[in-house]
Amino acid sequence: GFLEYLEIEDFKSYKGKIKVGPFHKFTAIIGPNGSGKSNLMDAISFVLGEKSSNMRVSRVSQLIHGAPVGEPVANTARVSALIKMENEEGHLESIEFMRVIKDNSTHFYIDDCSVSAADYRSKLETFNIFINSKNFLVYQGKVEEIAMKNPKERMTMFEEIS
Amino acid sequence: GFLEYLEIEDFKSYKGKIKVGPFHKFTAIIGPNGSGKSNLMDAISFVLGEKSSNMRVSRVSQLIHGAPVGEPVANTARVSALIKMENEEGHLESIEFMRVIKDNSTHFYIDDCSVSAADYRSKLETFNIFINSKNFLVYQGKVEEIAMKNPKERMTMFEEIS
Amino acid sequence: RRGTLMDCFNFVAEKIDETYKFISRNPGAQAYLSVENPDEPFLDGISYNCVAPGKRFRPMDNLSGGEKTIAALALIFAVHAYRPSPFFVLDEVDAALDNTNIGKVADYIKGRREDLQCIVISLKEEFYSKADALIGIYAKQGRTGIQSQVMTFDLTQYEDDASQEI
Amino acid sequence: RRGTLMDCFNFVAEKIDETYKFISRNPGAQAYLSVENPDEPFLDGISYNCVAPGKRFRPMDNLSGGEKTIAALALIFAVHAYRPSPFFVLDEVDAALDNTNIGKVADYIKGRREDLQCIVISLKEEFYSKADALIGIYAKQGRTGIQSQVMTFDLTQYEDDASQEI
Numbered sequence: 146g147f148l149e150y151l152e153i154e155d156f157k158s159y160k161g162k163i164k165v166g167p168f169h170k171f172t173a174i175i176g177p178n179g180s181g182k183s184n185l186m187d188a189i190s191f192v193l194g195e196k197s198s199n200m201r202v203s204r205v206s207q208l209i210h211g212a213p214v215g216e217p218v219a220n221t222a223r224v225s226a227l228i229k230m231e232n233e234e235g236h237l238e239s240i241e242f243m244r245v246i247k248d249n250s251t252h253f254y255i256d257d258c259s260v261s262a263a264d265y266r267s268k269l270e271t272f273n274i275f276i277n278s279k280n281f282l283v284y285q286g287k288v289e290e291i292a293m294k295n296p297k298e299r300m301t302m303f304e305e306i307s
Numbered sequence: 308g309f310l311e312y313l314e315i316e317d318f319k320s321y322k323g324k325i326k327v328g329p330f331h332k333f334t335a336i337i338g339p340n341g342s343g344k345s346n347l348m349d350a351i352s353f354v355l356g357e358k359s360s361n362m363r364v365s366r367v368s369q370l371i372h373g374a375p376v377g378e379p380v381a382n383t384a385r386v387s388a389l390i391k392m393e394n395e396e397g398h399l400e401s402i403e404f405m406r407v408i409k410d411n412s413t414h415f416y417i418d419d420c421s422v423s424a425a426d427y428r429s430k431l432e433t434f435n436i437f438i439n440s441k442n443f444l445v446y447q448g449k450v451e452e453i454a455m456k457n458p459k460e461r462m463t464m465f466e467e468i469s
Numbered sequence: 470r471r472g473t474l475m476d477c478f479n480f481v482a483e484k485i486d487e488t489y490k491f492i493s494r495n496p497g498a499q500a501y502l503s504v505e506n507p508d509e510p511f512l513d514g515i516s517y518n519c520v521a522p523g524k525r526f527r528p529m530d531n532l533s534g535g536e537k538t539i540a541a542l543a544l545i546f547a548v549h550a551y552r553p554s555p556f557f558v559l560d561e562v563d564a565a566l567d568n569t570n571i572g573k574v575a576d577y578i579k580g581r582r583e584d585l586q587c588i589v590i591s592l593k594e595e596f597y598s599k600a601d602a603l604i605g606i607y608a609k610q611g612r613t614g615i616q617s618q619v620m621t622f623d624l625t626q627y628e629d630d631a632s633q634e635i
Numbered sequence: 636r637r638g639t640l641m642d643c644f645n646f647v648a649e650k651i652d653e654t655y656k657f658i659s660r661n662p663g664a665q666a667y668l669s670v671e672n673p674d675e676p677f678l679d680g681i682s683y684n685c686v687a688p689g690k691r692f693r694p695m696d697n698l699s700g701g702e703k704t705i706a707a708l709a710l711i712f713a714v715h716a717y718r719p720s721p722f723f724v725l726d727e728v729d730a731a732l733d734n735t736n737i738g739k740v741a742d743y744i745k746g747r748r749e750d751l752q753c754i755v756i757s758l759k760e761e762f763y764s765k766a767d768a769l770i771g772i773y774a775k776q777g778r779t780g781i782q783s784q785v786m787t788f789d790l791t792q793y794e795d796d797a798s799q800e801i
């Protein structure tokens with residue numbers, strides 16, 4: 146499978162409803178300092194179930210546009226990801242994963258049906274997306290330390306991945 | 308004053324005697340990954356009296372060319388810095404600071420006269436070079452953390468500088 | 470539990486050297502993972518060592534900034550192969566790389582198009598010009614600060630770089 | 636002891652805002668240092684806050700990578716002014732900066748030529764092309780690994796960039 150579109154609503158520096166994509170096999174996100182590139186990555190991590198500390202905030206409600214300056218534009222924010230994959234007959238099917246912030250809690254939806262966090266996560270795992278192992282996300286400034294962990298830390302890394 | 312020349316002998320990736328310079332008011336050091344740019348900065352820190360942990364080694368003897376692979380080319384390494392400054396009458400005078408590794412200890416020289424570490428350091432301080440405060444050296448990968456220290460760490464930084 | 474951990478370790482240990490050689494495009498590059506204490510593998514952890522192309526075996530601390538980035542990317546791609554997620558997101562991993570190494574990493578990503586989708590964030594033209602599509606982010610001034618806006622460019626519509634030479 | 640610390644703090648606190656405005660080339664940029672606990676200044680430490688141009692006051696954690704680099708450079712130059720050493724060495728401080736910010740930092744350094752010597756290490760042409768001289772380092776293959784070699788170029792002999800446009 147692959148990620149085709151992302152839809153963001155009032156998430157971090159993205160105000161209102163913004164559709165991003167289509168994403169190709171090799172897509173580059175570019176733009177000046179402070180424009181919102183890493184926030185777009187945070188939107189991808191968020192919709193895949195990442196915890197708030199890895200998105201540079203202490204509480205999920207801080208992810209709502211305007212919240213860090215005390216003027217959140219709404220009491221909800223939303224990110225949805227359209228993932229395409231081939232089924233057994235070789236046709237392309239799509240599935241939409243969506244995560245919504247309401248005040249300080251989050252809700253999960255698959256193709257517009259509300260599901261539990263556990264079901265959401267296990268569906269993602271059928272696509273080999275294991276958010277806990279984070280073997281596919283490299284955050285800004287963190288690449289070198291992946292090679293420089295001490296042996297015990299590296300063992301923990303392997304434990305999360307296996 | 309300003310730094311005019313650097314002379315390096317068997318220090319890190321620099322084998323034999325190498326003269327570097329002249330340095331201008333705004334000089335850029337360029338070259339491919341792993342060529343020896345940061346080692347040149349380490350040579351500058353070394354000659355100004357920096358401790359080995361900030362030069363990516365645990366003991367000064369590891370600074371000798373070839374030492375990390377167990378084949379040091381010599382039992383000494385040397386760096387000298389030629390610093391130019393205007394005297395009272397406005398003429399340019401130069402002074403040479405030199406630091407030498409012999410086995411695992413280091414020796415300090417000013418214009419070829421052996422001096423104690425304390426005299427060496429206080430002579431540098433007449434040029435406003437305070438190696439402890441490091442208010443003029445920014446090592447690779449360390450720039451962002453200077454802005455992101457916590458309040459207590461920042462207080463310590465100010466204590467070292469004052 | 471132990472079984473899957475050893476499976477994972479053995480899988481990645483097999484793969485790391487070929488991945489590091491492939492990214493470095495140099496048969497002289499070597500990388501390996503080893504368990505510190507083979508009798509009690511989970512006690513002392515796992516060590517990682519790389520020998521940069523043209524250099525001798527030395528502690529990882531000795532590597533330069535760019536060499537550490539290449540070593541890290543090799544480990545990331547080798548680990549990923551154990552349970553390959555459909556896509557990758559890399560935020561400015563090219564920051565410490567010179568243009569030669571940027572070319573190698575971009576070519577590695579291009580070579581993996583068949584089985585892996587890559588989304589990279591980059592400030593360097595040498596890197597992002599190799600992508601199939603660009604997503605440009607710019608800031609519009611709003612009342613509560615900046616508001617990010619998005620534009621998309623499909624680069625596959627233009628010929629490859631080579632044919633754009635005048 | 637306390638006296639000099641407070642002197643240093645007051646000096647830098649005076650200077651930080653003007654330095655940050657100067658580097659950002661934007662009067663809307665703001666930076667300030669404050670003592671957490673004015674009654675007992677040495678107890679709780681010193682906090683640093685920057686408001687990036689065009690944005691509102693927010694915690695420093697909210698800044699992007701490039702914004703943090705600019706905030707750090709402003710503090711470095713403001714602190715340096717308290718006991719100005721004759722020269723500076725900066726190792727790839729431009730890694731997280733976009734071309735606009737690289738231009739601003741390079742111009743700031745050029746503007747300080749009278750009173751400060753700067754030695755920078757950089758991989759980006761947008762930065763090193765603004766220097767007076769280049770020191771090129773390249774690796775020669777030797778028996779015990781690489782050996783660094785040095786070449787020097789005096790850029791002041793060539794015309795400025797603008798007149799080199801064809």
Ligand SMILES: Nc1ncnc2c1ncn2[C@@H]1O[C@H](COP(=O)(O)OP(=O)(O)OP(=O)(O)O)[C@@H](O)[C@H]1O
Nearest residue numbers: 157158178179180181182183184210211699700701
């Ligand atoms: N909840 C929010 N509401 C509005 N703006 C926000 C919110 N959270 C973060 N921001 C703003 O987003 C900006 C940072 O964006 P981001 O980190 O994505 O930049 P970037 O494009 O990655 O830049 P760089 O190239 O410097 O890394 C900051 O200026 C921050 O103030």
Ligand SMILES: Nc1ncnc2c1ncn2[C@@H]1O[C@H](COP(=O)(O)OP(=O)(O)OP(=O)(O)O)[C@@H](O)[C@H]1O
Nearest residue numbers: 319320340341342343344345346372373533534535
């Ligand atoms: N004592 C030594 N003898 C010989 N070589 C050494 C010694 N110490 C370090 N080196 C070598 O120097 C190289 C690193 O150089 P350095 O860190 O200066 O690179 P760099 O030019 O800064 O690269 P980058 O652009 O990636 O930061 C390493 O490959 C290391 O093996």
Ligand SMILES: [Mg+2]
Nearest residue numbers: 183285699700
């Ligand atoms: Mg960023």
Ligand SMILES: [Mg+2]
Nearest residue numbers: 345447533534
């Ligand atoms: Mg370096």
